Amino acid sequence: MPAEVDSYLSEVRSHLHLDPSVEQRVIGELSSHFDDKLRDLRTEGMSEREAVREAIASFGGARSIARLLYRAHSRGTWVETFLACQPHLLAAALFAAHQWRSPLLLGLFSAALMGIAVAGWLRGRPAWVHSWAGYAFFPLLVLAWLGRGVLASAFTAVAAGGRIPAPAWQPVALLVLCASGGVLLVRALRLAAGRDWVDAALLMLPQPVFGAWLLAVERFGGLTSDGLPLGDALRWDPAMARLCLLLAAASAFAIRARSRFVKAAAILAAGIGGGAIIVRVTSTEADLAGLAVASLVSGALLAAPALLGGRTRKG
Secondary structure, three states: OOHHHHHHHHHHHHOOOOOHHHHHHHHHHHHHHHHHHHHHHHHOOOOHHHHHHHHHHHHOOHHHHHHHHHHHHOOOOHHHHHHHHHHHHHHHHHHHOOOOOOHHHHHHHHHHHHHHHHHHHHOOOOOOHHHHHHHHOHHHHHHHHHOHHHHHHHHHHHHOOOOOOOOOHHHHHHHHHHHHHHHHHHHHHHHHHHHOHHHHHHHHOHHHHHHHHHHHHHOOOOOOOOOHHHHHHHHHHHHHHHHHHHHHHHHHHHHHOOOHHHHHHHHHHHHHHHHHHHHHHHOOOOOHHHHHHHHHHHHHHHHHHHHHHHHHHHO
């Protein structure tokens, strides 16, 4: 294959944003079409240079052909759609049944999330696995939130020149887990955004809603509290269940839609709207300015992978 054609195919591939196996098949088919076109042009009497130039011109710009190929090959199957929606549906079931504080069910839920996310990640990172990965990082976020007091006490003691309060292993273990989780999250976002920032946004989709909910629960004593104050927080469970269904619908759009614009719009609308809704549900004092701030924070969390994806591809 001439170097000019190889360069053209590489540029097309850089704009495809498809699964690696699909990209390889699509580029292989496109390469075969180039072979046929070059053979026909040589038969017509063109020189090698003229044939290559004419073949590339006949296919059009790399971005344009990549956009057409993306629309033709990006639509996921119904099985993939079901898999992408499943973690949101499981979370909705936990809230609908008021079982989000059950240690057994939470443990099983977390184990399933992490196991399926890791298995899918190691098997080529299909688009649906990013929904599972988004929830798989949430237990680490909760752990960091619950342990923030221990970490703050240890940091204050060290900053004052003292020793870490006993038992010293707790803040050390928490710091290692939080640091490892942060590194893994950034690494996962970079890998996802390197292929398509829509995948990275799908990974971040649950974070605005569950982050706002976690902050709201803290006002009633925190996740580990017992008694009536936290019982008031259970009133939000129906709203959280419905929001999880909204996230599931957005994930379905992200898998089934052919247009990247539709995929991105569905994710941003669900994430931004969900973040604002849960703030409004959990805080009757939230005014328009507060909802606007919640929407901006949610939008920033979901749109940040776009910048990360651009830097990754440039690197």
